[in-house]
Amino acid sequence: MNFYNCVKSSVHFLLHILYKVEVKGYNNLNNIQNKGTIICCNHVSLIDPVAILSEAKGKVNFLGKIELFKNKLLSWLFKKMAVIPVNRGHGSSNAIKTSVDLLNKKETLCIFPEGTRSKTKQLLPAKSGAALIAFMAKADVLPVSIKYEKYLFIRKKIVLNCGEVIKYNEFNFKEGMPGELKAASKMIMNHIANLLYNQGGEEL
Numbered sequence: 001m002n003f004y005n006c007v008k009s010s011v012h013f014l015l016h017i018l019y020k021v022e023v024k025g026y027n028n029l030n031n032i033q034n035k036g037t038i039i040c041c042n043h044v045s046l047i048d049p050v051a052i053l054s055e056a057k058g059k060v061n062f063l064g065k066i067e068l069f070k071n072k073l074l075s076w077l078f079k080k081m082a083v084i085p086v087n088r089g090h091g092s093s094n095a096i097k098t099s100v101d102l103l104n105k106k107e108t109l110c111i112f113p114e115g116t117r118s119k120t121k122q123l124l125p126a127k128s129g130a131a132l133i134a135f136m137a138k139a140d141v142l143p144v145s146i147k148y149e150k151y152l153f154i155r156k157k158i159v160l161n162c163g164e165v166i167k168y169n170e171f172n173f174k175e176g177m178p179g180e181l182k183a184a185s186k187m188i189m190n191h192i193a194n195l196l197y198n199q200g201g202e203e204l
Helices: 003-018 028-030 048-055 073-082 093-104 129-137 179-199
Strands: 022-025 037-040 061-067 083-085 108-111 142-148 157-162
Touching: 003 073, 022 028, 022 073, 022 142, 028 037, 028 142, 037 048, 037 129, 048 061, 048 157, 061 093, 073 083, 083 093, 083 179, 093 108, 093 129, 108 129, 108 142, 129 179, 142 179, 157 179
Parallel strands: 022 157, 037 108, 037 142, 061 083, 061 108
Antiparallel strands: 142 157
């Protein structure tokens, strides 16, 4: 077992000891392996990527803010765990190119479209990065919502709700202009909102 899979298995084991993890739409999440799909999820906690890593089959690449890589040990760990550094607010052409290359190789990529954690637990407007990468890679998108019980203590519940894949052609991209990216971003967030508020019931 390589380093990535060893850490992934350990994360899964520990997460299920510490919390009650429920995955809705399990098949939707695990039917995307080796298809070059982008997982798009709302972002409310540092545990969000850990939960995605734990529950998704196979390797998942993540985008992470470049500040996470300042510490040499953490930088080494994140690189080993397939985290791609993003320099937010200063352009991220390298991260975009790397992401597109990985998707073209049929790997899975996880993006939090809001670009930052929501302190209120309410959805924030999406940045255009996820839509741009989907356009450039001609990638499908899997919308996922994540929510927690009000106070996240030991053995509290984490719920991942995985919707149906949004096919690339549903975005109706033509030239990837800003208006198209904005519309695609809104579509992604609408799907996430539906999973979070409508199918998932009231906030835990």
